[in-house]
Amino acid sequence: MGISMRESFWALGLMSGTSLDGIDAALIRTDGNHIHATGEALTIPYSDALRHQIREVIYQRGDVAATEQELTLAHSDAVKTLLAKAKMTPKDIKVIGFHGQTISHRPNEHITWQLGNGQLLAEKTRIDVVYDFRRRDMAAGGHGAPLVPLFHAALVSHMELPVAILNIGGIANVTWVGRSEATDDDIMALDIIAFDVGPGNVLLNEWVWQQIGKTHDENGLIAAAGQAKPELIQHYLADAFFHHIPPKSLDRNYFSLERIHTLSLEDGAATLVHFTAEAIKKAEMHFPVKPKHWYVAGGGRHNHTLMQELAKRLPLLKSVETLGWNGDALEAQAFAYLAVRSLKKLPLTLPTTTGVSRPVTGGVYCAAATVS
DSSP, rough: OOOOOOOOOOEEEEEEOOOEEEEEEEEEESSSEEEEEEEEEEEOOOOOHHHHHHHHTTTTOOOOHHHHHHHHHHHHHHHHHHHHHOOOOGOOEHHHEEEEEEEEEEEETTEEEEOOOHHHHHHHSSOOEEEEESSHHHHTTOOOOOOHHHHHHHHHSSSSSSEEEEEEEEEEEEEEEOOOOOOOOGGGGGEEEEEEEESHHHHHHHHHHHHOOOOOOOGGGGHHHHHOHHHHHHHHHHSGGGOOSOOOOOOOSSOGGGGGGSSHHHOOOOOOOOOOHHHHHGGGOOOOOSSSSEESSSSSGHHHHHHHHHHHHOOEEEGGGGTTOTTTHHHHHHHHHHHHHHHHTTSOHHHOOOOOOOOBOOEEEEEEOOOO
16 A cells, blocks of 8 residues: 555544443544554444344344444444544545454354444445454464554553553453563564453343343442352352463353342342452463553443452552543544554564464455545
């Protein structure tokens, strides 16, 4: 494409996570190494109808093609809404990074599936699109997740290291960033370790949905009213996943609610919150050096009960807002960043972040139709 490695662009990122809450959209300006500016961001909740369609597909009961079409059109609407908010036009944006909606992620079987039609999105928005970020990593022996670590590294490269960034989405993942002897300006010179640590919001959301038909436990109030069951938490923590050496990743359906099915709504929620907090705490055992700072992003940080439990276990933990970041936009910003790296054929994943055999680039490029 004749793109200079130093050239910086405005890019737009789209993220819809395993918690099924909606679409995050965000703008950043980057050269694929440094982040030069962050722009507007927004979150658009899924409609109840679309969320139901996605659930049906996840549980292999729905119409995949129709759901993918509706999902892509919803993302197109999100792009247009964000551009209007930012007072920008499609010509101002170099590329869209489109994650899509994960409906299955089974790395041990080399399977990952994100709904989303990149070419349709490019046609509807009149902006080039990069999507299908995970497949190339998995073809080269990686888990295909987590994908945000290089973006995290770019954000903290100027800070006192090591730093750990925790993202609590449907699945919780962590990035540990340290500094080797190298002083190179490239983020690839940093020491980066990343992995999924366990469930984030997904189990609690699913529990509340099954029990009372609500999408989530608002502010953790349901969990706060319950009593956690230590024996059930220990059953969860005994799972082999927690003994695996990173890199490692999880499917949203890996852990079952079967163990807690006899509990009350409140006790089940409390048990899941305590399990989630304990699983996140366990991540520290895999760091080469304890971080000097812990920061948390993602929707899970809005659950006050979960944050209280994490504070007991990780007293250094602070919200990314203390750094001036937008914790709800971080993953969407990451996919804008990765899209620019993809255009420049730069690595998106590393052996220490996904277990891939070598640093690899990724993503599928879809050009928007030219309009005369």
